[in-house]
Amino acid sequence: MKDTYFFAVDLGATSGRTILGKVIDQKIELREITRFPNHIIQSCNRFYWDILALYHEILNGLKIISKENIEISSIGIDTWGVDVVFIDKNGEILSNPYSYRDPCTIDSPAQLFKKVSKEKVYGNTGIQIMNFNTLFQLFAQKQRNCQALEASDKILFMPDALSYLLTGKMVTEYTIASTSQMLNANKREFDEELLNEIGISKDKFAPIVFPGHIIGNLSKEVQEITGLSDIPVIAVAGHDTASAVAAVPAKDDHFAYLSSGTWSLMGIENSDAIINENSFKENFTNEGGIQGTIRFLKNICGMWLLERCRAEWEKEHNYSYPELIDAALKAEPFKYIINPDSPCFANPSSMIDAIKSYCKQTSQPVPTTYGEITRCIFESLALRYRQVFTTLTNLSGKEINVLHIIGGGSKNALLNQLTSNALGIEVVAGPSEATAIGNIMIQAMSSGIVSDIKSMRTLIKDSIDTVAYQPEDGELWGKAYDKYLTLFRNDI
Incomplete structure (x- = not known):
């Protein structure tokens, strides 16, 4: 059986990695390509992520793959949950995304519960109440008349925003969106009742897709930068814990x-x-x-x-x-x-x-x-x-x-x-490298190497101690x- 390679991007709140996964003889092998810090940037009493720095690090990892002449089948990105990026009508990033550690959300739950009960919010979403959930972030930004939010045409979660920079295609991956406290847990779609309470239109979000969906291929710009071909980018389980x-x-x-x-x-x-x-x-x-x-x-x-x-x-x-x-x-x-x-x-x-x-x-x-x-x-x-x-x-x-x-x-x-x-x-x-393995195996499932959770877990079980x-x-x-x-x- 021919070796099959997959490229995983695993981003945490303090550091990130790019990882090459190889599936050979129904077993998986991992190799770390790059490791880099992910800093929260404090400016003007706000806390941000540097999304372009993260994008730059992803490109660096892809360049190494290109120089080594490794033919990868696909790319997948997972990150921490809840944080989002604002995109304007021209498809440009309006500002660096706020970090969940930004203090503006401290009182947001109490303020929102004046409009809709805590029991209602939990009953619709099934998500535990935490002040940094996306629901409360967007509510706080709406209350303070955040200009980036007002000018946005689309709101993308972190892994979806980075996939967009690679492909030019916008999606909302289900597992990462589920951390937001804005999805109806039973319908698995945005809860319009809660969105209306915070003054956000459902149209601000790209269509929901599920793990294994092909978002698109590397754009011509990214192909020129990295030296790679038009490789597909897969919506893996975008939330790192889901992967x-x-x-x-x-x-x-x-x-x-x-x-x-x-x-x-x-x-x-x-x-x-x-x-x-x-x-x-x-x-x-x-x-x-x-x-x-x-x-x-x-x-x-x-x-x-x-x-x-x-x-x-x-x-x-x-x-x-x-x-x-x-x-x-x-x-x-x-x-x-x-x-x-x-x-x-x-x-x-x-x-x-x-x-x-x-x-x-x-x-x-x-x-x-x-x-x-x-x-x-x-x-x-x-x-x-x-x-x-x-x-x-x-x-x-x-x-x-x-x-x-x-x-x-x-x-x-x-x-x-x-x-x-x-x-x-x-x-x-x-495994200790569970997030990277999950990311890669969802790509493998998308490519047809494994068919479902059961066969995926069997392959993992046979590959690790x-x-x-x-x-x-x-x-x-x-x-x-x-x-x-x-x-x-x-x-x-």
Whole structure:
């Protein structure tokens, strides 16, 4: 079988990569072509993304492919969610896109809920209420008479805007649009009732397409710049988490996933949205997946806690992950437990002091060493995962017999084992490069190499090494979970 190459662009909120994927003998191989920073730019009290810098980096990656005479079959782009780009009637970008971290949306939900209830917004969209969702961004910009929005002919989400720069064709990819809180979760189209409430016409958006759709071919301009031919650009799962979940190497649909990194996202794939009073109360969200699936999930604090502690420890010693894990294993288990999603850990000036203060105020011993703090974080995350997993199964009514951990956090063997212990089910870790693999495999599905999710996941499963963890010490973890729930109910 001839080697088939695909080009993936994977853009996160702090960095981006271009990746070459090769499918050979029904297996996939990855090679990173370029890696580059993605900076938020602050100017005039606003926060922006430099979209042309990102476009420039994509072109650089394509130029390398051209120089190496690699014949790629297609190109796909995934990014973070919610942010948009304004395009005028001449097809030109009106301004750099605002970042979701721009402070103008802080009060937007409260202001919009004066016009339409919070329950109505959630009931129509199934998306958890977060002030930076596109719905609230556009409402805030409309309220402040944003001239770029007023002059826009089309509003494109980030991956769609970059695909437009490559092809000259405009689309709205479904999974990225589903993060906006502007899609009706059941109809899978823009909710005109909510758009009317914020004063935005549905005509401002390009037609919705689904993962696997061919957006168009590289424009003549891009062909001249890169030296490539008229290669098709595919609408992959434009939201990076959607691409990552597509790469879960599951053997059937009785699984949950945990996309593990700085933040953790735990959920299931479902055929329909789950929108009811309980899902609203528990703040679960319904985002688009591939082949008509819904990703029913919950956002959880992840390795953010340890990353912040490491930054403080670096002032005295740059502890490696093996050092931290070795020290954690030597610390006494279940002596210190926190609620990782407590507001006090959102962005404290000192994460170490915040953890110590939480333990003191909840009448626990106070951790002092880096090993004790690391163990506290890992065990607390595992217990929080159990709590969310329990709610997830109750809300969905789905039998789940395995948790797939994907993303960078899947390399953390200790946390993986603790998570298996806490949940009492098998945990399968890998792939760590889930987003890039999902992006590439959706391109492979578009090209006909694989036919559906099942065959795609079979190919992924045959291509990567995963590690399975079996639950241990169930009784001890049951007692620790009871302690955690008491702390959670009385959270400060």
